[in-house]
Amino acid sequence: xxxxxxxxxxxxxxxxxxxxxxxxxxxxxxxxxxxxxxxxxxxxxxxxxxxxxxxxxxxxxxxxxxxxxxxxxxxxxxxxxxxxxxxxxxxxxxxxxxxxxxxxxxxxxxxxxxxxxxxxxxxxxxxxxxxxxxxxxxxxxxxxxxxxxxxxxxxxxxxxxxxxxxxxxxxxxxxxxxxxxxxxxxxxxxxxxxxxxxxxxxxxxxxxxxxxxxxxxxxxxxxxxxxxxxxxxxxxxxxxxxxxxxxxxxxxxxxxxxxxxxxxxxxxxxxxxxxxxxxxxxxxxxxxxxxxxxxxxxxxxxxxxxxxxxxxxxxxxxxxxxxxxxxxxxxxxxxxxxxx
Ligand SMILES: Nc1ncnc2c1ncn2[C@@H]1O[C@H](COP(=O)(O)OP(=O)(O)OP(=O)(O)O)[C@@H](O)[C@H]1O
Ligand SMILES: [Mg+2]
Numbered sequence: 001x002x003x004x005x006x007x008x009x010x011x012x013x014x015x016x017x018x019x020x021x022x023x024x025x026x027x028x029x030x031x032x033x034x035x036x037x038x039x040x041x042x043x044x045x046x047x048x049x050x051x052x053x054x055x056x057x058x059x060x061x062x063x064x065x066x067x068x069x070x071x072x073x074x075x076x077x078x079x080x081x082x083x084x085x086x087x088x089x090x091x092x093x094x095x096x097x098x099x100x101x102x103x104x105x106x107x108x109x110x111x112x113x114x115x116x117x118x119x120x121x122x123x124x125x126x127x128x129x130x131x132x133x134x135x136x137x138x139x140x141x142x143x144x145x146x147x148x149x150x151x152x153x154x155x156x157x158x159x160x161x162x163x164x165x166x167x168x169x170x171x172x173x174x175x176x177x178x179x180x181x182x183x184x185x186x187x188x189x190x191x192x193x194x195x196x197x198x199x200x201x202x203x204x205x206x207x208x209x210x211x212x213x214x215x216x217x218x219x220x221x222x223x224x225x226x227x228x229x230x231x232x233x234x235x236x237x238x239x240x241x242x243x244x245x246x247x248x249x250x251x252x253x254x255x256x257x258x259x260x261x262x263x264x265x266x267x268x269x270x271x272x273x274x275x276x277x278x279x280x281x282x283x284x285x286x287x288x289x290x291x292x293x294x295x296x297x298x299x300x301x302x303x304x305x306x307x308x309x310x311x312x313x314x315x316x317x318x319x320x321x322x323x324x325x326x327x328x329x330x331x332x333x334x335x336x337x338x339x340x
Contacts, residue, residue, distance in 0.1 A: 010063030038211030088157030147178035250310035264314035286325030
């Protein structure tokens with residue numbers, strides 16, 4: 001794998017009336033060709049600024065940015081258009097031209113690129129077929145639902161076969177089910193055309209559904225980068241932990257823990273599980289040796305084809321047997337004993 005987007009020590013400040021605003025601070029980032037890379041952050045973290053640096057809509061204050069082999073931080077404005085044409089973009093509000101038909105919207109970038117009419121028609125049909133909207137070619141944007149509009153946005157962005165597709169909050173205006181449909185289409189786009197996709201979002205569920213790797217942006221700094229699985233399994237930065245709280249329903253909150261303690265007077269432990277088989281074996285062995293260990297909260301999920309779990313267990317039985325059980329489980333998962 002090789003990097004298709006590379007940031008080295010990139011900083012972006014905006015001059016305002018008062019003190020300058022540092023939107024991005026010392027960003028080092030490497031996005032591999034062919035991956036789906038997620039960038040998550042709260043409002044104002046600098047996500048859109050980062051995206052606009054990739055396609056040259058903003059210029060970096062300092063640092064170096066290389067996109068698809070071109071050092072864009074070394075280019076003059078007039079040399080940027082050929083680079084931009086290698087980068088597609090989709091938006092939260094879709095940004096379709098209301099006066100044009102669906103086909104006309106998808107055709108637009110091809111016209112700009114100077115494609116002859118017959119080839120344009122052929123390409124538009126192919127793209128609309130790919131996004132499942134061939135039958136709506138002569139409708140206007142206002143006749144489509146949000147999800148359908150975003151499909152048109154994707155077809156338009158893919159028209160000139162970009163090597164990179166940037167999606168800035170592309171599903172934030174959609175309901176959860178439509179969001180999943182659009183994310184599925186993006187995955188198919190990635191698989192079938194090998195397009196590198198950069199997904200900007202403030203929703204951890206979007207990251208979980210689509211991203212191979214993720215970077216967490218907090219107040220203009222990248223505070224964590226890793227595979228989606230690793231970041232979900234072992235978040236390190238506080239901002240990441242905060243994001244994960246919104247989607248990890250297998251971890252009991254304080255009130256639930258207090259209730260579990262009342263209901264289960266023996267020892268209570270929570271386990272973060274990455275190896276489900278080893279964990280199952282350890283629990284079985286513990287139970288055979290006389291400790292009664294039962295899962296009282298939590299469960300497992302699949303992420304990027306791997307199991308990941310968080311479970312709370314209550315133990316009863318002989319003290320020594322319970323201690324042995326907790327030791328065994330501790331070797332197979334990350335345990336934390338819950339105290340009263
Ligand atoms: N053109 C500009 N002029 C001045 N300040 C700007 C400009 N663009 C962005 N900023 C500032 O830079 C910071 C980052 O903004 P940015 O739009 O990149 O955040 P974001 O993570 O995309 O937020 P959101 O989730 O709300 O879209 C903010 O403090 C913002 O006010
Ligand atoms: Mg933004």
